Amino acid sequence: MIVELSYLIAASLFILGLRRLSSPATARSGNLLGAAGMLLAVLATLVHQDILSYSWILVGIFLGSAAGAVLARTVKMTAMPQMVGILNGFGGGASTLVAASEYLRTPTGRPVDVSVSIALSVLIGAVTFSGSMVAAGKLQELITGRAVTYPLQKTGNALLFLGILALGGYLLGSSFHPGWLMLLTVLCLLLGVLLVIPIGGADMPVVISLLNSYSGLAGATTGFALHNNALIISGALVGASGIILTRIMCKAMNRSLANVIFGAFGARPVAVAGATADGRVARDITVEDAAVLLGYARSVIVVPGYGMAVSQAQHNVRELADLLEARGVDVKYAIHPVAGRMPGHMNVLLAEANVPYPKLYEMERVNPEFERTDVALVIGANDVVNPAARSNPASPIYGMPILDVDRARSVVVMKRSMNPGFAGIDNELFYQDNTRMLFGDARDSLGKLAVALKAM
Amino acid sequence: MPEALLVSIYVFVLALFVGVEVITKVPQILHTPLMSGSNAISGITIVGALLIAGRVESPLSVVLGVFAVVQAMINVVGGFLVTDRMLQMFKKKQDGGPA
Numbered sequence: 001m002i003v004e005l006s007y008l009i010a011a012s013l014f015i016l017g018l019r020r021l022s023s024p025a026t027a028r029s030g031n032l033l034g035a036a037g038m039l040l041a042v043l044a045t046l047v048h049q050d051i052l053s054y055s056w057i058l059v060g061i062f063l064g065s066a067a068g069a070v071l072a073r074t075v076k077m078t079a080m081p082q083m084v085g086i087l088n089g090f091g092g093g094a095s096t097l098v099a100a101s102e103y104l105r106t107p108t109g110r111p112v113d114v115s116v117s118i119a120l121s122v123l124i125g126a127v128t129f130s131g132s133m134v135a136a137g138k139l140q141e142l143i144t145g146r147a148v149t150y151p152l153q154k155t156g157n158a159l160l161f162l163g164i165l166a167l168g169g170y171l172l173g174s175s176f177h178p179g180w181l182m183l184l185t186v187l188c189l190l191l192g193v194l195l196v197i198p199i200g201g202a203d204m205p206v207v208i209s210l211l212n213s214y215s216g217l218a219g220a221t222t223g224f225a226l227h228n229n230a231l232i233i234s235g236a237l238v239g240a241s242g243i244i245l246t247r248i249m250c251k252a253m254n255r256s257l258a259n260v261i262f263g264a265f266g267a268r269p270v271a272v273a274g275a276t277a278d279g280r281v282a283r284d285i286t287v288e289d290a291a292v293l294l295g296y297a298r299s300v301i302v303v304p305g306y307g308m309a310v311s312q313a314q315h316n317v318r319e320l321a322d323l324l325e326a327r328g329v330d331v332k333y334a335i336h337p338v339a340g341r342m343p344g345h346m347n348v349l350l351a352e353a354n355v356p357y358p359k360l361y362e363m364e365r366v367n368p369e370f371e372r373t374d375v376a377l378v379i380g381a382n383d384v385v386n387p388a389a390r391s392n393p394a395s396p397i398y399g400m401p402i403l404d405v406d407r408a409r410s411v412v413v414m415k416r417s418m419n420p421g422f423a424g425i426d427n428e429l430f431y432q433d434n435t436r437m438l439f440g441d442a443r444d445s446l447g448k449l450a451v452a453l454k455a456m
Numbered sequence: 457m458p459e460a461l462l463v464s465i466y467v468f469v470l471a472l473f474v475g476v477e478v479i480t481k482v483p484q485i486l487h488t489p490l491m492s493g494s495n496a497i498s499g500i501t502i503v504g505a506l507l508i509a510g511r512v513e514s515p516l517s518v519v520l521g522v523f524a525v526v527q528a529m530i531n532v533v534g535g536f537l538v539t540d541r542m543l544q545m546f547k548k549k550q551d552g553g554p555a
Contacts, residue, residue, distance in 0.1 A: 007503075010500075011471075014497050014500075015474055015478060017493075017497075018475075018478045018479065018482070018490075018493075018494070018497075019478050019481070021482045021486055021489065021490055021493065022478075022481040022482055022483065023483070024483075024485060024486060024543075024546040024548075025548065027486055027489060027543045027546065028540065028543040028544055028546075030493075031489070031493050031536060031539045031540055031543055032540070034493060034496065034497055034536065035496070035536040035540075038496070038497070038499070038500065038502075038532055038536070041500060041502075041503055042502060042503070042506065045502075045503045045506045045507065046506065046510075048506075048507060048510075050507055050510065050511050051506070051507065051510030051511065052510060052511060052512050053510060053512045054510065056509050056510075056512070056518050056521065056522050056525075057506055057509045057510050057521075057522075057525060059522060060505075060509055060521070060522040060523075060524075060525030060526045060529065061525060061529055063526045063529070064525060064526040064527065064528065064529020064530045064532075064533065065529050065533045067526070067529075067530050067534070068529060068530040068531070068532065068533030068534030068535070068537065069533055069534070069537055071530070071534045071538070072533070072534045072535075072537035072538035072541060073537065073541070075538060077542070080488055080492070080538075080542075083492070083534075083538060084488075084491050084492050084495060087492065087495045087496070087530070087531050087534050087535050087538075088495055088498075090499075090527040090528070090530045090531045090534075091495060091498045091499055091501065091527075091528070091531040093523075093524075093527045094499070094501040094502070094505055094524045094525075094527040094528035094531065095501050097505070097508075097520050097521075097523055097524035097527070098501055098504035098505050098508060098524050100520060101508040101517050101520045101521060101524070102504075102508075104514075104516065104517060104520075105508075105511075105513060105517065111458060113457075113458060113461045208491070209491070212491050212494065212495060212498075215495065215498045216494070216498045218498075218501075219498045219500055219501050220468060222501055222504055223464070223468075224461075224464055224468075226504050226507075227460055227464065228503060228504065229464070229467050230500055230503060231500055231501065231503060231504065232464055232467050232468050232471065233467060233468075233471040234497050234498060234500040235468075235498065235500070236467075236468050236469075236471035236472045236474075236475055237471060237474070237475040237478070237479075237494065237497060238475075238494045238495070238497055238498040239472065239475070240471075240472050240475025240476045240479055241475060241479045241490060241491075241494040242491075242494070244476065244479045244480060245479075245487060245490070245491065248484075248487075335484070335485070337484060342487075342488055342491065343484070343487035343488060343490075343491060344484060344485060344486060344487030344488035344489070344490070344491075345488055347484070347485040347486070347487075347488065347546075348488045348489070348542050348545070351542070351545040351546045351547070352542075352545050354545075354547070354550055355550075356547055356548055356549050356550050357485055357546050357547065357548065358548060360485055362483075362484050362485070
């Protein structure tokens with residue numbers, strides 16, 4: 001009874017904690033509330049009468065906490081997508097193991113609904129585990145970030161999925177077969193790998209969100225198997241959160257979830273029909289000229305993209321913005337929802353560089369500002385500022401909401417080279433009359449810009 | 457349908473609605489901490505893992521249980537700590553010092 005009530009309090013704390021995430025000012029306390037809820041749930045479970053021995057539990061708690069703490073302390077902010085992927089994976093893995101143990105514990109007399117919950121838990125948990133690890137590997141570039149495709153890929157995956165369903169059904173109907181359960185787990189792990197492999201690196205924000213949702217659902221199904229409401233409520237919360245983020249990401253790319261998962265976007269560079277670079281030349285600009293342009297502007301909007309994360313340039317961006325603000329320039333930051341490799345990635349990097357959050361503008365809020373802005377400074381962003389998304393129906397990204405950078409009086413694009421972005425699409429922005437290219441590593445160029453500005 | 461299952465389904469569906477209500481109010485700027493924080497919450501599976509590791513029914517169940525506890529604890533501790541690390545960086549005004 002006390003244990004059950006503690007679970008209820010824990011679940012309530014989770015909800016209250018998530019509610020405090022509605023503002024950056026209260027968010028940190030919200031996270032603490034969630035952690036307090038978790039602590040309460042763990043303590044309540046430890047006094048459960050079923051627990052006979054604490055020695056192994058303590059070993060597990062110690063190892064897991066130590067590993068988690070080290071990961072959390074040492075991970076770079078730019079590597080946050082991988083980190084979340086790995087954490088997702090472990091959540092799914094834990095659900096699978098708990099469900100499998102529950103199966104082994106009850107060889108006979110297991111009600112049908114518990115059996116179904118166990119099978120679903122194993123399925124979703126294992127797919128989450130292996131899928132998340134592959135996604136993290138792609139993000140860390142241990143595995144190629146390109147979409148990996150081969151003939152009959154979808155057919156093979158569909159057959160595998162049907163096989164898993166059949167085996168799961170057989171397990172439910174038959175008596176006790178631990179060996180088959182193991183086979184089921186292995187097949188589900190394989191399915192997780194095969195489902196994520198054909199998805200390109202630029203689509204990872206969607207994949208990570210979706211796996212986030214799965215890890216919640218895996219927890220909820222485990223809750224059904226154990227008849228534990230704390231797991232069901234928490235799992236439902238996380239499941240809802242992941243689904244909402246997934247939808248936001250898909251909308252921000254103007255693509256359906258099915259297209260992201262099965263579309264193999266970014267498998268090979270796309271040849272775009274219609275107006276592209278034909279005969280047009282992108283004009284470059286020297287660091288000194290760019291410094292003059294920025295230094296004498298009244299307003300500047302910085303548009304960061306994955307390139308900023310790759311070259312770890314967030315601190316240099318802040319430094320440049322400080323210099324500009326000291327000269328009386330108004331500086332804002334425009335954040336596209338899918339800039340980077342996970343939802344909200346850019347905001348975290350800029351916050352790390354000590355940029356005050358009221359200066360971070362969401363797309364809808366900042367787009368009307370561009371036409372009143374002197375300079376838009378694009379740092380390592382490409383597809384999210386490509387005007388073809390508005391104007392060229394033949395473009396693969398047509399219809400995707402973009403930042404209207406091209407409407408600023410002038411645009412400076414910092415980029416390594418003229419290579420197209422992840423989607424492999426040429427960017428019309430680069431050839432506009434009011435656009436100048438500043439080639440080079442973003443961090444390097446920003447440093448030089450700062451020096452030039454100081455000399456002015 | 458067994459009554460326990462029915463109650464569980466009630467709880468699940470109602471919690472989904474609560475989740476949607478609460479999560480849609482989280483601004484885009486906090487979406488990364490939302491993911492890592494909600495992730496930590498999904499580590500609630502630790503509850504099930506503890507029971508399995510603590511019941512000591514067979515060597516196999518202990519092994520599975522301990523592995524589950526380790527994974528769930530990484531999820532919980534890593535998730536809450538990294539979320540806290542991110543959230544403490546979000547400041548309204550610049551405080552001068554390097555981050």
